[in-house]
Amino acid sequence: LALYFHTGEREEKCIIEDIPSETLVVGNYKVQRWDIHTHDFLESAPGLGMFVTVTSPTGEVLLSKLYGPQGTFTFTSYISGEHIICFQSNSTRFAVIAGSKLRIHLDIRVGEHFLDESAIQAKDKVNEVNVRLENLIEQIHHVTREQDYEREREEKFRKTSEETNSNILWWAIVQTLILISVGIWQIKSLRDFFISKKLV
């Protein structure tokens, strides 16, 4: 029941995830190929795989693996920032020639903690409310991490604004000084020129 979108055979589609550090990201995807004979998307195409590449904000590649037509990938961010998740199929056919396209179903969850099913079904030995509470604590940790990240970004934002402010002031002063000095030079230069030409 997930969202899906279409893409060309060899096209790379990327999505951006702006996340704090130490955050777990889980992605589910399913890819289908268009079949020109049945005019529909095949339920499963043999040999069709998907390259999933995850790049960290510093450009370092966190994950680069080839998965099958359906799969789950996870990664944990080390640095906070914009992580880029890219999908590209390993198809060797060219879209123009084959006239086909791909349908990618995608579901990405950030910072959530799925309860271990085995823990719930561990008969009544496990205290269910205990497990629930742990889930809530994980959610609160996620909120805290996001807040720390927000604090970092606000600092960067404030630095940029202050830099702009001082830039404007400094350049205005410099330009005014240049204007005055160039004006003086102009008059002096012209006066000397006219004197030398015996016009004055």
Place this chain on the structure above:
Amino acid sequence: CRVRVAVRVAMPGAVRTLCLAALLGALRAGGTELTLELPDSAQRCFHQELESDVKFTLDYQVISGGHYDVDCYVEDPNGKTIYQETKKQYDSFSHHTEVKGVYTFCFSNEFSTFSHKVVYFDFQVGDEPPILPDMNNRVTALTQLESACVTIHEMLKAVIDSQTHYRLREAQDRSRAEELNGRVSYWSVGETLILFVVSIGQVMLLKSFFTEKRPSSGGAGT
């Protein structure tokens, strides 16, 4: 609590109620939020299969790029456009589905020739009433601890939503601030250069008016 659990019949009462609550919680809000980059003159479409009589909400916001605006339209399975806006910075659209089928929503940057946009959207499906009122009809009531759990979970979800909202606004403002900073720097340097060029050029030009190439100097006069 997003718990993927199959509710088995032969389970003790307390565990079953907890699992049921958790399952209802999982059914409550399915949704996807994605941030994507829209190159200039491009359109990106997304599709989702929905049942009829389901409420869905689409929130979107442009985070960076150009004038921070994007075109968006939503179509129902019959091809009818149920929502269309041009050059919007952010908006929230809710709809109660009447037809079962595949709903499409697209973001278009076709009006822009050189600025690529970063767009965030959040597509939420389902907005059933809160879990607690449903529990009144059951035989065993939720214990205080369980209901406190549910309440805290709901509030945390609201906190996370609010955080996302502020994160997006901050990202957009920071993008504008950085753009402003860049513009100030470039234009300042440019203006200074132009200042020098123009002023030196003026003097040169004036001097050249009074400098004759002919041997008899016109400036001497009679």
